[in-house]
Amino acid sequence: MTDLEFMDRAEKLLLAVERCCDRINETSDADVDSQRSGGMLTLTFPDRSQIVVNLQKPLHEVWMAARSGGYHYRFDGDAWQDSKGAGEFFACLSRDASRQSGLPLEFAA
Structure with a gap:
């Protein structure tokens, strides 16, 4: 994968996370604040805990x-997979965001 291909795919991932935050906030009682600075996206939950997504x-x-x-x-050609076998990015983000918010939250590409 070239740098340009990586940035294109990674940018789509960050945009998808931002859109999911907007949808979650509009359709549920969750209050997930998303702040973006370049290639870093920070999700902050009501208890002040955070999830940080950062491009390398x-x-x-x-x-x-x-x-x-x-x-x-x-990126394995189909999805973003953890390098140590922990799973697919959006599934892991959904799991961790649900734990940190105390509500069932779903993130998808």
Whole structure:
């Protein structure tokens, strides 16, 4: 994957997360604040806990930091998969966001 291809795919991932936050806030009692600064997206929950999604261009990875730990995702041709086998990005984000918000939240591409 070239740097340009990575940035295109990674940008789509960040936009999808932002859109999911908007949808979640419009359709539920969740209050997930999303703040973006360049290649970093921070989700803040009512209890002040955060999930940070950060692009790592030199490595062609997307990193996610949550209460449960830190994860590195690489695009496998179909989806963003954790480099250590923890699963697909959106499934993991949904799991961690649900735990941190106390509500069932679903994120998808």
